[in-house]
Amino acid sequence: xxxxxxxxxxxxxxxxxxxxxxQVLGGRRHKEAKVAVLSCIDDLNSKxxxxxxxxxxxxxxxxxxxxxxxxHLALHIRGLHKICNNAVISYVDLSQVFPRDIHSLxxxxxxxxxxxxxxxxxxxxxxxxxxxxxxxxxxxxxxFNNGLVDLITRKSISNKAEQILDGTMVPNYxxxxxxxxxxxxxxxxxxxxxxxxGKFRDDAYNIRxxxxxxxxxxxxxxxxxxxxxxxxxxxxDEFDSDKKSLDFVKAVINAHLPSTVLMLILTxxxxxxxxxxxxxxxxxxxxxxxxxxxxxxxxLEEILDIILEYVRHYxxxxxxxxxxxxxxxxxxxxxxxxFPDFRNVRxxxxxxxxxTENASKRNARIIxxxxxxxxxxxxxxxxxxxxxxxxxxxxxxxxxxxxxNDIQMLESDVRDAVKNLLNYAHDMGSVAxxxxxxxxxxxxxxxxxxxxxxxxxxxxxxxxxxxxxxxxISNTVKSVGFADKLLILTNAKANSGSDGTTVVNIDRCxxxxxxxxxxxxxxxxxxxxxxxxxxxxxxxxxxx
Amino acid sequence: MSPEQIxxxxxSSMGTAGIKKIDLRKEFQDMEIDVLIERLVTSGDISxxxxxxxxYCWHKDYYIQNLLNTDPKxxxxxxxxxxxxxxxxxxxxxLAKTLETLDNNFKNSExxxxxxxxxxxxxxxxxxxxAMQLVTFKNEFDLAIGNHSSSIGWVELSKVRNxxxxxxxxxxxVFYSFVExxxxxxxxxxxxxxxxxxxxxxxxxxHGFVRxx
Numbered sequence: 165x166x167x168x169x170x171x172x173x174x175x176x177x178x179x180x181x182x183x184x185x186x187q188v189l190g191g192r193r194h195k196e197a198k199v200a201v202l203s204c205i206d207d208l209n210s211k212x213x214x215x216x217x218x219x220x221x222x223x224x225x226x227x228x229x230x231x232x233x234x235x236h237l238a239l240h241i242r243g244l245h246k247i248c249n250n251a252v253i254s255y256v257d258l259s260q261v262f263p264r265d266i267h268s269l270x271x272x273x274x275x276x277x278x279x280x281x282x283x284x285x286x287x288x289x290x291x292x293x294x295x296x297x298x299x300x301x302x303x304x305x306x307x308f309n310n311g312l313v314d315l316i317t318r319k320s321i322s323n324k325a326e327q328i329l330d331g332t333m334v335p336n337y338x339x340x341x342x343x344x345x346x347x348x349x350x351x352x353x354x355x356x357x358x359x360x361x362g363k364f365r366d367d368a369y370n371i372r373x374x375x376x377x378x379x380x381x382x383x384x385x386x387x388x389x390x391x392x393x394x395x396x397x398x399x400x401d402e403f404d405s406d407k408k409s410l411d412f413v414k415a416v417i418n419a420h421l422p423s424t425v426l427m428l429i430l431t432x433x434x435x436x437x438x439x440x441x442x443x444x445x446x447x448x449x450x451x452x453x454x455x456x457x458x459x460x461x462x463x464l465e466e467i468l469d470i471i472l473e474y475v476r477h478y479x480x481x482x483x484x485x486x487x488x489x490x491x492x493x494x495x496x497x498x499x500x501x502x503f504p505d506f507r508n509v510r511x512x513x514x515x516x517x518x519x520t521e522n523a524s525k526r527n528a529r530i531i532x533x534x535x536x537x538x539x540x541x542x543x544x545x546x547x548x549x550x551x552x553x554x555x556x557x558x559x560x561x562x563x564x565x566x567x568x569n570d571i572q573m574l575e576s577d578v579r580d581a582v583k584n585l586l587n588y589a590h591d592m593g594s595v596a597x598x599x600x601x602x603x604x605x606x607x608x609x610x611x612x613x614x615x616x617x618x619x620x621x622x623x624x625x626x627x628x629x630x631x632x633x634x635x636x637i638s639n640t641v642k643s644v645g646f647a648d649k650l651l652i653l654t655n656a657k658a659n660s661g662s663d664g665t666t667v668v669n670i671d672r673c674x675x676x677x678x679x680x681x682x683x684x685x686x687x688x689x690x691x692x693x694x695x696x697x698x699x700x701x702x703x704x705x706x707x708x
Numbered sequence: 709m710s711p712e713q714i715x716x717x718x719x720s721s722m723g724t725a726g727i728k729k730i731d732l733r734k735e736f737q738d739m740e741i742d743v744l745i746e747r748l749v750t751s752g753d754i755s756x757x758x759x760x761x762x763x764y765c766w767h768k769d770y771y772i773q774n775l776l777n778t779d780p781k782x783x784x785x786x787x788x789x790x791x792x793x794x795x796x797x798x799x800x801x802x803l804a805k806t807l808e809t810l811d812n813n814f815k816n817s818e819x820x821x822x823x824x825x826x827x828x829x830x831x832x833x834x835x836x837x838x839a840m841q842l843v844t845f846k847n848e849f850d851l852a853i854g855n856h857s858s859s860i861g862w863v864e865l866s867k868v869r870n871x872x873x874x875x876x877x878x879x880x881x882v883f884y885s886f887v888e889x890x891x892x893x894x895x896x897x898x899x900x901x902x903x904x905x906x907x908x909x910x911x912x913x914x915h916g917f918v919r920x921x
Contacts, residue, residue: 227860229901230913432862432917433903439858450859459861460921463896505911507895618797648797 166524167531169483173524174474175517179231179510186239190473191466191509194233197226197456201241201427204454205251208395208425216389216422223417224427225449227435228458231510233470234429237458238399251395251425252281252388257402264408270377271368273398286359287329288391294325296343303343307335328360335360351383359387374411378419389423396424403430405437414445428452464500467512468493474513488530495536498562502549503540515539533559551673553701554694556680564676575626578675579609581682582624582653585702586612588685594699594708611647614708621647622707625654626675653705668705677701711739712748719754720767724774729756729763840876842893845886848872853920861919865907868918884908887918897921 176185242253254276261272297304308324327333337357344353358364385396439446475484499506523535537559568574589595598612610622650665702708733741748754755771775782852868869883891898904916
């Protein structure tokens with residue numbers, strides 16, 4: 165069993181998405197991009213009445229950085245029921261096409277069409293011819309080799325159509341030319357023959373030049389519209405500045421393929437390279453009908469929604485409650501804030517995949533801190549919390565950060581931690597034992613003598629009204645005069661205090677260090693390795 | 709208890725009044741008082757001084773107080789020294805604060821430079837202030853992105869850097885350190901993208917493009 169009662173790990177195991185992974189689409193920006201693509205398709209659909217013209221071509225560019233979810237979005241769109249009912253999609257990953265020439269590029273495009281589509285188009289064409297034959301069209305009957313024997317044996321045209329589809333009968337292809345003349349172009353008839361033969365994908369070996377390719381794709385698009393009432397969508401992923409790819413795409417754009425949407429997926433870097441490489445194609449891309457922008461695809465808000473959406477999608481038992489969402493979000497936020505390396509959809513889903521596996525092996529009900537800690541340790545062994553003197557493990561860091569949202573509690577924890585750290589420094593002989601404040605001055609938390617005999621009063625101030633507090637404490641100490649030096653530890657951005665007052669800024673990382681130390685100290689868990697770290701921590705906040 | 713400890717305790721019990729050496733001799737006839745006192749004076753545990761015609765012994769904790777009570781000259785000098793000490797302490801605190809400020813500035817400058825450019829660091833810290841504040845950099849940087857961005861909003865960092873470094877006379881390293889700080893601090897406002905020939909390295913990848921979200 166996986167965390168949150170899931171039957172499987174919801175996150176993709178590989179760095180690039182599969183069609184199954186792409187069923188899940190999270191993130192506001194990704195969803196908006198999806199809506200934009202769908203609206204482009206709807207718009208084109210609404211423009212086509214009857215047969216398509218060269219005006220019925222659309223160009224979409226999807227440009228964003230690596231790992232931001234472009235391919236995921238393309239595959240998600242490909243898998244949508246709404247799209248399947250309205251369009252035929254060929255998905256080409258150009259990174260898999262090598263060497264690149266017109267044959268390999270066209271071949272990849274044909275391979276990008278799924279088998280189901282080819283089967284349905286074949287069936288539609290054969291049934292169309294069957295209908296013609298049944299309407300007593302002489303040429304159509306010839307196609308089915310329908311003769312006297314068939315009449316005697318009562319073998320119907322329908323039977324023969326099924327036999328053709330089964331591959332148990334070879335029709336008379338030569339009859340097709342004359343039968344379909346006027347209704348279809350020669351190229352369309354040629355493609356229809358290839359499809360009936362089941363050799364459509366082999367067309368890549370038959371073409372001689374770019375013109376042949378354009379003619380074939382155009383014919384295919386027309387057939388899709390006529391027989392399936394569907395648009396043709398050509399998705400070209402990892403589009404780059406390779407000369408052959410540019411020529412290919414340029415030709416496709418110039419051809420104004422009927423009832424076709426060309427969707428180019430590329431990175432900003434490739435876009436810039438294309439600009440330098442070929443101004444002509446760049447200008448065409450600049451004038452794309454839709455420029456899908458995934459701006460902000462790597463923001464925390466977007467990543468959070470994507471991560472949570474995976475769990476929601478597979479949460480059939482509805483075990484993933486709001487509290488679990490908040491808990492997981494808080495953990496992801498810490499990873500996002502602390503490690504710039506994970507501010508990316510792909511990196512975060514990768515971490516979550518491994519963390520889910522880890523939690524599952526331990527039968528953890530949720531993706532806990534340990535799962536994330538273990539994952540980061542094993543997948544990124546060199547990563548450390550930035551600026552942590554105590555070397556706080558990520559699991560403890562997440563726990564402390566989550567519990568420090570309450571300012572009052574945080575201040576109290578830091579105050580205790582400072583006392584514990586001074587106690588420890590005293591044990592190590594770095595400072596004299598501290599005195600009880602006995603209410604001598606409000607705001608003073610500890611008083612102790614440092615190594616040079618100076619009496620130091622320490623105040624921890626972690627709240628919003630810092631200035632007021634500094635002055636209050638400083639004035640009290642001056643008026644009572646029981647300390648030589650006042651040390652204020654605060655999270656405020658203050659560089660120095662008034663005379664005799666030292667203000668030390670302790671950021672969130674330092675506070676986490678203090679609370680982590682304090683917890684270990686209280687539980688007698690201080691190890692040899694912690695000894696120097698703790699003294700260094702005390703020095704870093706000028707306690708000794 | 710050793711004879712020395714007995715003597716020290718006896719002297720201490722007399723407080724700031726001290727005790728006559730002769731009285732000690734009478735009290736501890738079985739001890740060699742002169743030898744013991746000499747030893748204790750050498751170790752600094754007691755002080756011996758003439759008061760009137762007699763020699764008195766004081767415990768180290770009470771001798772100074774005795775002098776403050778009886779010797780006005782000493783008192784004045786003591787107060788002068790204490791005043792001096794206070795003044796030194798204040799100066800020392802002030803110095804510590806200055807060092808702290810310098811330290812902060814230095815850390816900032818350190819963050820600013822991905823590859824240490826000592827010349828630019830020293831330039832950046834004249835008068836304890838960076839040559840350019842992050843907020844100034846941000847404004848100029850946003851403007852440069854706006855000026856150079858293509859229709860999709862992305863800009864090659866090298867283009868911005870070229871113009872920026874010439875205009876503000878800063879090194880490439882300082883420029884990229886500022887960019888690193890800015891994109892880390894405002895990660896919800898800027899996006900970096902891989903590619904290009906120069907830029908910032910994130911996840912081991914060179915990110916040479918930037919845009920405002």
